[in-house]
Structure formats: structure tokens, C-alpha cells
Amino acid sequence: MTTTSRRHMLRGAAATLLGFGVAASAQAQDQLPGQLTEAQLGEMITALGIKPEKQEQRFDFAFKAKMGEEEWELSMSSVLSQDGKTIWVMAWLDPLPESATAVPRNALLRLLAENDHIGNGKFFAYIPSNRRFVMQKTVANENMTSAKFKVVLQDLGTSVVETHPIWAVKNWSENPAGTAANAAAPAPKGPAGAAAQQPAARAADNARPNQPVRR
Numbered sequence: 001m002t003t004t005s006r007r008h009m010l011r012g013a014a015a016t017l018l019g020f021g022v023a024a025s026a027q028a029q030d031q032l033p034g035q036l037t038e039a040q041l042g043e044m045i046t047a048l049g050i051k052p053e054k055q056e057q058r059f060d061f062a063f064k065a066k067m068g069e070e071e072w073e074l075s076m077s078s079v080l081s082q083d084g085k086t087i088w089v090m091a092w093l094d095p096l097p098e099s100a101t102a103v104p105r106n107a108l109l110r111l112l113a114e115n116d117h118i119g120n121g122k123f124f125a126y127i128p129s130n131r132r133f134v135m136q137k138t139v140a141n142e143n144m145t146s147a148k149f150k151v152v153l154q155d156l157g158t159s160v161v162e163t164h165p166i167w168a169v170k171n172w173s174e175n176p177a178g179t180a181a182n183a184a185a186p187a188p189k190g191p192a193g194a195a196a197q198q199p200a201a202r203a204a205d206n207a208r209p210n211q212p213v214r215r
Helices: 003-030 040-048 105-118 145-161 176-183 197-203
Strands: 053-055 060-067 070-080 086-095 121-125 132-140
Touching: 040 060, 040 070, 040 086, 040 145, 060 197, 070 145, 086 145, 105 121, 132 145
Parallel strands: none
Antiparallel strands: 053 060, 060 070, 070 086, 086 132, 121 132
């Protein structure tokens, strides 16, 4: 091999290493301090004494919330946004009737109005693939710990319990026929699914248990 060839090889290798260095530096600058990976999110939930069930990118688990003397067991899920900068937590609410005409308009308006009051990153959302409402909360994926995450779950759980009269399908009495249909609605079933794409829609492709909220 000639000296000229060796020089070309060394220059090429140096340019490649420089490229890797620039990419790694850009990735490091783009990552938030203490940002959790998907695996670490699952480990953090487990550290709370909760046994999550992994569904692709999503973790499903049961969480107990107290309201006065009553204890509620809520079905929740958590997933990272596509860019990893946000943690989404969702509490699964009652299944809706198969017919949209059985859903009272006033019930939907009450849910929308409540979104203005609950605040703190929480809001009601609808998952079309499962025909379920959820209450969601978003938090920055930054310096997150198990203790902080537990506070997030408690905050979401408290709001779910407090707003139960609004989202409980059995209380939707605008149309008696619609109410009967709501009470008989089965839980949906299906396979598993964020910056650019709303993570709730992606993460909620799997249905939750038949009783998303128990007390």
C-alpha cells in the first residue's frame, strides 16, 4: 500500500469518526437531563410496587386511589412520546355504547367543559379504536423519579374519582334508551399500538379490562 493510499484511508477514518462524534453530541444536547428510556419507565413503575403489563411501547397497570373512606382501583397506562421528551399517563374510563346516537350530547359537552377546570396537564380524550374515554395527563420526561411519578398517578387518580359523576356512563340520563344501551355496552377488544402522533391514540389500541374503575 502506498503512502498516499494510507493517507486517504486515515483521512476517511477521521472524517467518519468526526461524523459519529457530531451526531452523538447533537443527540446528547437534544436529550433532557434525567430523561427516561422506555425500559426505565417500566422499571420506575415496578419500583412503586406495581406490576405493569407491557403492550409494545405501553405499560398497563392497576393503581389504587382513595377518596374519603372509599378506595378505587383504576386501570391506567403509561407511554413515552415518540421523541421521548414527554410521559403520557392515561386512566381508562367506561366503555361507550356501540351506537353514537346513544351518547347524549349534553354528556359530551360536560366532559369538554370539565377540561377547562381539571387543568394541571390533565384532560378527557376519546380513543376511537376502543370506543373509550380516558383521562390523560402529560408530564415532562425530565429528572423523573418513582416518588414524582407516584404523585402524578395520585393526581390523575384523584381527578378521575372526583369527576366520576360526569364521565360515568350510568349517569348519562338525557335519553333513557341511550342510558340502557350504555349500561349494556361490552368492553372493546383489540391488538396494541408523542410528539408528532398523539400517543394516546397509538398506545390505546389495546383495550383495558371490562371494569376500568372499581371501588
